[in-house]
Amino acid sequence: MEVKEFLIDEESTIIETMQQLDKVAKKVLFVIRDGLFVAAITDGDIRRWILRKGNLDTKVKDIANYNPKFLLEKDKTKAKDFMKKHSVEAIPILDKENNIVSVLLWNDEEVEPKRNLNVPVVIMAGGLGTRLYPYTKILPKPLIPIGEIPIVEHIINRFHQYGSDQFFLVVNHKKNMIKAYFNEIEKPYQVDFADEDKPLGTGGGLSLLKGKVNSTFILSNCDILIEEDYEKIYKYHKKENYLITMVCSLKNIKIPYGVIEISDTGEIESMKEKPELTFFANTGMYIVEPKVIIELKENSAIGFPDIIEQYKSQGEKIGIYPISDNSWMDMGQIDDMEEMRRRLE
Numbered sequence: 001m002e003v004k005e006f007l008i009d010e011e012s013t014i015i016e017t018m019q020q021l022d023k024v025a026k027k028v029l030f031v032i033r034d035g036l037f038v039a040a041i042t043d044g045d046i047r048r049w050i051l052r053k054g055n056l057d058t059k060v061k062d063i064a065n066y067n068p069k070f071l072l073e074k075d076k077t078k079a080k081d082f083m084k085k086h087s088v089e090a091i092p093i094l095d096k097e098n099n100i101v102s103v104l105l106w107n108d109e110e111v112e113p114k115r116n117l118n119v120p121v122v123i124m125a126g127g128l129g130t131r132l133y134p135y136t137k138i139l140p141k142p143l144i145p146i147g148e149i150p151i152v153e154h155i156i157n158r159f160h161q162y163g164s165d166q167f168f169l170v171v172n173h174k175k176n177m178i179k180a181y182f183n184e185i186e187k188p189y190q191v192d193f194a195d196e197d198k199p200l201g202t203g204g205g206l207s208l209l210k211g212k213v214n215s216t217f218i219l220s221n222c223d224i225l226i227e228e229d230y231e232k233i234y235k236y237h238k239k240e241n242y243l244i245t246m247v248c249s250l251k252n253i254k255i256p257y258g259v260i261e262i263s264d265t266g267e268i269e270s271m272k273e274k275p276e277l278t279f280f281a282n283t284g285m286y287i288v289e290p291k292v293i294i295e296l297k298e299n300s301a302i303g304f305p306d307i308i309e310q311y312k313s314q315g316e317k318i319g320i321y322p323i324s325d326n327s328w329m330d331m332g333q334i335d336d337m338e339e340m341r342r343r344l345e
Contacts, residue, residue, distance in 0.1 A: 022326035040068035126172030140174035170205035172196035203304035221284035
């Protein structure tokens with residue numbers, strides 16, 4: 001990877017920085033002024049800014065760290081120990097004039113600490129998958145292959161890498177095929193099933209887990225992949241003492257038309273040529289406290305967003321954890337599924 005891909009000018013906006021972070025697929029960029037290295041900015045810096053309701057048009061220079069870690073060329077042999085000590089995944093190597101001559105990356109397997117996220121994971125796997133017809137005429141959505149394994153196994157493998165080994169699948173449509181698949185494969189984790197006798201929505205099926213899930217758990221749809229640090233999301237949820245934390249992805253959409261706003265008298269009030277809309281979208285992954293399962297009505301269909309609305313109206317603490325657009329893969333529709341397949345293969 002070339003050095004220039006890690007560089008962002010201090011006059012760039014936060015949105016431009018997030019797009020650049022997605023491009024390099026790392027968690028840090030190095031900030032330059034007049035071509036020289038002056039600061040660093042991480043995905044964590046941006047996340048904290050967003051959670052403080054900071055403006056996304058803000059300049060990088062307003063939130064970057066102007067006391068960044070770096071090494072001089074003569075010391076680059078110490079890079080591995082330096083990165084381990086300071087828990088950074090990329091370090092710039094500078095010459096005497098503060099020019100970045102190279103960027104050293106750590107070896108993930110050698111440097112990353114052991115994952116210890118021993119949290120149950122609930123996957124809603126009972127939907128009809130009508131948007132993926134005709135695939136779902138033959139297979140239940142969780143078993144649609146992405147590469148050599150089904151989407152639901154990709155999801156489970158991601159969580160298992162972080163230390164989770166207890167999974168609950170709420171199943172309905174073609175449920176026997178899903179059960180048969182997991183009974184046949186060798187797996188280093190436990191999968192239990194909760195059978196819906198009737199469709200209970202993305203939230204109601206949790207009532208089937210009363211007495212089975214008694215601790216904080218992760219809830220996921222069966223058609224998404226989140227490429228983030230799950231342990232970091234869980235710790236944030238606990239630190240903020242939320243009842244539910246929704247993982248949200250920043251979306252930036254450019255409207256390909258001139259947008260017109262009209263006044264009450266029918267005259268043109270304003271015109272915006274090809275505006276960009278920025279908003280947070282619900283990815284379908286949550287961290288949830290067991291109280292939600294305990295208080296759910298049995299056999300009552302409800303969507304999980306409706307559950308969130310009910311708790312919000314009661315004054316409960318509901319939070320979000322922002323991630324970048326590139327960290328969220330969704331196979332809810334055929335075009336999205338092909339894009340996920342392309343990225344994973």
